[in-house]
Amino acid sequence: GAGVSQTPSNKVTEKGKYVELxxxxxSGHTALYWYRQSLGQGPEFLIYFQGTGxxxxxxxxxxxxxxxxxxxxxSTLKIQRTERGDSAVYxxxxxxxxxxxxxxxxxxxTRLTVL
Amino acid sequence: AQSVSQHNHxxxxxxxxxxxxxxxxSYGGTVNLFWYVQYPGQHLQLLLKYFSGDPxxxxxxxxxxxxxxxxxxxxxxxxxxxWSDTAEYFCATLADRDDKIIxxxxxxxxxxx
Numbered sequence: 001g002a003g004v005s006q007t008p009s010n011k012v013t014e015k016g017k018y019v020e021l022x023x024x025x026x027s028g029h030t031a032l033y034w035y036r037q038s039l040g041q042g043p044e045f046l047i048y049f050q051g052t053g054x055x056x057x058x059x060x061x062x063x064x065x066x067x068x069x070x071x072x073x074x075s076t077l078k079i080q081r082t083e084r085g086d087s088a089v090y091x092x093x094x095x096x097x098x099x100x101x102x103x104x105x106x107x108x109x110t111r112l113t114v115l
Numbered sequence: 116a117q118s119v120s121q122h123n124h125x126x127x128x129x130x131x132x133x134x135x136x137x138x139x140x141s142y143g144g145t146v147n148l149f150w151y152v153q154y155p156g157q158h159l160q161l162l163l164k165y166f167s168g169d170p171x172x173x174x175x176x177x178x179x180x181x182x183x184x185x186x187x188x189x190x191x192x193x194x195x196x197x198w199s200d201t202a203e204y205f206c207a208t209l210a211d212r213d214d215k216i217i218x219x220x221x222x223x224x225x226x227x228x
Contacts, residue, residue, distance in 0.1 A: 042205050042218030106159040
């Protein structure tokens with residue numbers, strides 16, 4: 001496809017469970033970003049990859065959150081021991097050039113609900 | 116820390132009304148400012164951006180924004196709104212020295228037909 005895709009589009013889980021959220025960036029985009037958008041808030045930065053490495057993970061709220069991008073393309077955001085406060089829309093974006101926001105293309109997001 | 120603040124959380128207008136959505140930013144060195152829009156059920160997309168040069172920036176769909184340095188503002192405007200402009204609008208800035216986009220809380224715009 002032409003755009004950033006994210007799966008699943010919706011995820012409902014129980015408190016304490018583990019979840020994985022997937023992002024497929026635009027082909028050839030080396031930069032990949034994860035954001036989290038809670039209800040009534042704007043998106044908040046979580047982590048940024050340049051290639052396979054996490055160049056900036058300062059936005060991850062705690063050590064329950066982890067993200068990987070082993071081959072420099074698809075990325076997975078992993079949340080352990082989910083809590084109700086983790087409920088949000090998780091957005092992924094990719095860009096061709098690092099920190100060039102006019103080429104940051106956003107995916108549709110994964111809506112995570114923790115019961 | 117750098118931030119942006121949006122004055123209105125929810126705006127309701129009739130079609131053909133003029134629009135101005137407020138945005139103020141905290142100074143962080145280099146100024147990079149954006150307005151993003153999210154139409155119902157769609158992806159977040161860039162409306163317009165300001166990096167330097169002409170402080171009046173024109174974007175897609177008839178939107179424009181004016182960078183006023185003395186007021187730390189970057190308000191979004193449109194002279195005549197349409198029902199299809201119903202969406203959520205986010206002001207944003209690029210964090211100085213790194214790669215994060217910092218978003219405001221958003222303004223939900225509802226246009227009455």
